[in-house]
Amino acid sequence: MIWDKEKESIQREELAQLQLERLQSTIHRVYRNVPFYRRIFDKNSIDPDSFSSLEDINKIPFTTKNDLRENYPYGLFAVPLREVVRIHTSSGTTGMPIVVGYTKNDLKIWTELVARVLTSSGITKDDVIQIAFNYGLFTGAFGFHYGAEKIGASVIPVSIENPKKQIKILQDYKTTALISTPSYALLIANTLIEMDINPNSLYLRFGLFGAEPWSERMRQEIEEKLKITALDNYGLSEIIGPGVAGECLEKKGLHIQEDHFFYEIIDPQTLEPVKEGETGELVITTLTKEAFPVLRFRTGDLTRFIPGECPCGRTFRRIDRIMGRTDDMIIIRGMKIFPSQIEAILYEIEGRQPNYQIVLERQAGVDQMTILLEMSEDIFSDVMREQTQLVNTIKDRIASEFGLSINVKLAERRSIEKVGEKIKRVIDKR
Amino acid sequence: MLTIKNLDVYYDKLYTLKKISLHIKKGEIITLIGSNGAGKTTLLNTISGLIKPASGNILFEGKEISNETPEKIVKLGISQVPEGRLIFKTLTVEENLLLGAYSQYSFGRKKHIMKDIDTVYSLFAKLKERRKQLAGTLSGGEQQMLAIGRALMSKPKLLLLDEPSMGLAPNIIKEVFQHIIELKKLYGLTVLLVEQNAKSALKIADRGYVLETGRVILEGSAEDLLLNRDVQRAYLGRDLDAEERI
Numbered sequence: 001m002i003w004d005k006e007k008e009s010i011q012r013e014e015l016a017q018l019q020l021e022r023l024q025s026t027i028h029r030v031y032r033n034v035p036f037y038r039r040i041f042d043k044n045s046i047d048p049d050s051f052s053s054l055e056d057i058n059k060i061p062f063t064t065k066n067d068l069r070e071n072y073p074y075g076l077f078a079v080p081l082r083e084v085v086r087i088h089t090s091s092g093t094t095g096m097p098i099v100v101g102y103t104k105n106d107l108k109i110w111t112e113l114v115a116r117v118l119t120s121s122g123i124t125k126d127d128v129i130q131i132a133f134n135y136g137l138f139t140g141a142f143g144f145h146y147g148a149e150k151i152g153a154s155v156i157p158v159s160i161e162n163p164k165k166q167i168k169i170l171q172d173y174k175t176t177a178l179i180s181t182p183s184y185a186l187l188i189a190n191t192l193i194e195m196d197i198n199p200n201s202l203y204l205r206f207g208l209f210g211a212e213p214w215s216e217r218m219r220q221e222i223e224e225k226l227k228i229t230a231l232d233n234y235g236l237s238e239i240i241g242p243g244v245a246g247e248c249l250e251k252k253g254l255h256i257q258e259d260h261f262f263y264e265i266i267d268p269q270t271l272e273p274v275k276e277g278e279t280g281e282l283v284i285t286t287l288t289k290e291a292f293p294v295l296r297f298r299t300g301d302l303t304r305f306i307p308g309e310c311p312c313g314r315t316f317r318r319i320d321r322i323m324g325r326t327d328d329m330i331i332i333r334g335m336k337i338f339p340s341q342i343e344a345i346l347y348e349i350e351g352r353q354p355n356y357q358i359v360l361e362r363q364a365g366v367d368q369m370t371i372l373l374e375m376s377e378d379i380f381s382d383v384m385r386e387q388t389q390l391v392n393t394i395k396d397r398i399a400s401e402f403g404l405s406i407n408v409k410l411a412e413r414r415s416i417e418k419v420g421e422k423i424k425r426v427i428d429k430r
Numbered sequence: 431m432l433t434i435k436n437l438d439v440y441y442d443k444l445y446t447l448k449k450i451s452l453h454i455k456k457g458e459i460i461t462l463i464g465s466n467g468a469g470k471t472t473l474l475n476t477i478s479g480l481i482k483p484a485s486g487n488i489l490f491e492g493k494e495i496s497n498e499t500p501e502k503i504v505k506l507g508i509s510q511v512p513e514g515r516l517i518f519k520t521l522t523v524e525e526n527l528l529l530g531a532y533s534q535y536s537f538g539r540k541k542h543i544m545k546d547i548d549t550v551y552s553l554f555a556k557l558k559e560r561r562k563q564l565a566g567t568l569s570g571g572e573q574q575m576l577a578i579g580r581a582l583m584s585k586p587k588l589l590l591l592d593e594p595s596m597g598l599a600p601n602i603i604k605e606v607f608q609h610i611i612e613l614k615k616l617y618g619l620t621v622l623l624v625e626q627n628a629k630s631a632l633k634i635a636d637r638g639y640v641l642e643t644g645r646v647i648l649e650g651s652a653e654d655l656l657l658n659r660d661v662q663r664a665y666l667g668r669d670l671d672a673e674e675r676i
Contacts, residue, residue, distance in 0.1 A: 052449060
């Protein structure tokens with residue numbers, strides 16, 4: 001089923017006209033209302049009246065995460081704060097989080113977009129949806145919540161709970177669709193096995209998983225263990241939250257929402273568009289956002305456009321599942337962390353530049369992070385008790401900073417393998 | 431049905447329209463809202479061929495019409511109801527309607543034209559009652575209906591309406607707008623409506639475009655535009671701050 005057939009199956013030619021109209025009006029609004037963009041346009045002598053085709057978007061410099069961060073908290077809002085009816089933040093990256101606002105219309109459109117993604121995953125008003133995302137500043141839970149209510153499904157806002165409680169609700173409330181991160185779904189699946197519960201005794205039919213990269217292999221594992229259809233979706237707070245792209249039941253890529261966003265894929269090194277079908281960094285321009293419009297935002301996520309039409313009837317193009325990050329950002333359990341943030345903590349505790357390596361593994365479906373820390377000789381010769389204390393201090397600091405429990409292993413000096421002069425900071429074994 | 435792309439128009443030595451892009455689908459009521467001098471009427475006059483654009487495209491049913499004469503454009507199926515109605519006050523109601531069929535007129539067509547007049551009368555019963563009356567003696571609302579009726583006589587596919595509510599009492603405005611909805615519902619007519627009275631226009635429209643100083647600054651469903659606070663403040667005459675204080 002298609003939620004909004006008129007829009008999602010729009011003729012490509014008609015779509016191009018609509019995108020041009022919306023790009024032109026967005027540029028006028030942004031130029032008038034956001035000083036940051038007005039400065040960029042003026043500095044680069046870009047005439048806001050000079051956009052006559054979608055390709056003209058190339059004239060605009062990219063907006064980076066750093067640009068958003070530097071305008072913390074409200075610097076990039078295109079409307080006065082009193083017109084904003086909701087505020088979310090992106091999961092904290094280095095230092096400041098990015099604060100995004102929504103007007104009434106933004107929320108309405110967001111809800112529609114999520115309703116499209118849910119419907120394309122086979123979810124209908126007859127479903128009972130269990131949302132196992134954290135309800136808070138993070139956009140995931142609220143985005144899905146309102147979208148699911150819009151299509152008329154029954155929503156259970158469980159939020160993050162221990163897996164056994166989730167399973168009890170899955171059983172007792174007859175949940176038919178689970179919304180979470182893929183690693184959390186796998187945790188639930190493995191807990192089911194531990195508890196010796198037959199997945200066929202559940203009512204669960206669908207799972208919509210996102211907020212962290214996952215693989216086709218992981219999809220198979222989740223589908224087999226939970227006996228469901230598992231689908232991928234993509235979104236980011238800087239753009240709107242969930243609803244930016246979602247898989248249909250064909251499972252051959254995520255349909256993007258081209259009437260509300262303009263998507264480009266660029267080479268992150270040269271910043272030039274990649275050839276059709278090649279992998280690069282996803283860049284998004286909002287076409288209808290009122291409170292927090294962005295022009296050519298570099299998502300940092302790697303993907304490609306999937307060529308050809310989808311048999312499902314949607315004419316919106318598809319992107320491939322996110323293949324990773326352009327920078328070394330770590331995404332673990334839906335949270336985004338930079339190695340530099342870890343480094344800062346280690347430096348503070350140790351009082352010197354740490355030699356360390358972050359190892360990411362997936363154990364029993366759960367993402368685990370281990371910090372391998374090289375010790376200076378004087379500490380290493382010290383008593384065991386002090387070493388244990390150091391490990392615990394690091395663990396506690398990271399737990400309080402990111403709400404994440406990790407492993408810390410101390411290593412002898414120069415025991416971490418170097419690539420040339422440098423230690424490879426992140427080893428992702430997932 | 432109508433697709434406009436990057437329309438630039440100089441008028442009276444002023445740059446009045448800058449890179450206007452908009453589209454109208456068959457059966458839609460689209461409204462253009464904006465303050466005085468935003469370029470709304472200029473845009474209508476450019477579509478109907480009265481003003482030639484400096485550059486850009488106007489495609490009507492896939493055909494480029496930006497260089498066609500106004501007469502040809504009427505024949506193709508676009509009819510404009512001008513601002514201030516511009517009816518012929520010293521002619522009767524029926525004579526005014528007959529003039530509207532000017533582009534349709536040829537030998538042996540009289541029967542068809544009389545049938546079209548009957549259709550207009552069935553839509554506007556008051557015009558039938560006053561068919562022999564001089565148009566100048568009609569009330570403002572009736573004159574507006576006559577102007578619309580006259581435009582319908584050329585059997586348009588797309589009707590361009592310029593400020594139909596101007597100078598009319600609120601209850602009459604309501605009546606005129608009711609007729610516009612009927613035109614869409616009963617005859618599948620496509621309408622481009624220019625209005626200062628943004629609230630009434632957005633209530634009957636499917637989508638709208640907001641013009642400011644010759645540029646489109648907002649496009650959206652009529653419902654979304656009604657919710658947009660800029661639109662509310664600038665064009666719907668709402669004192670939002672006062673409302674918030676209450």
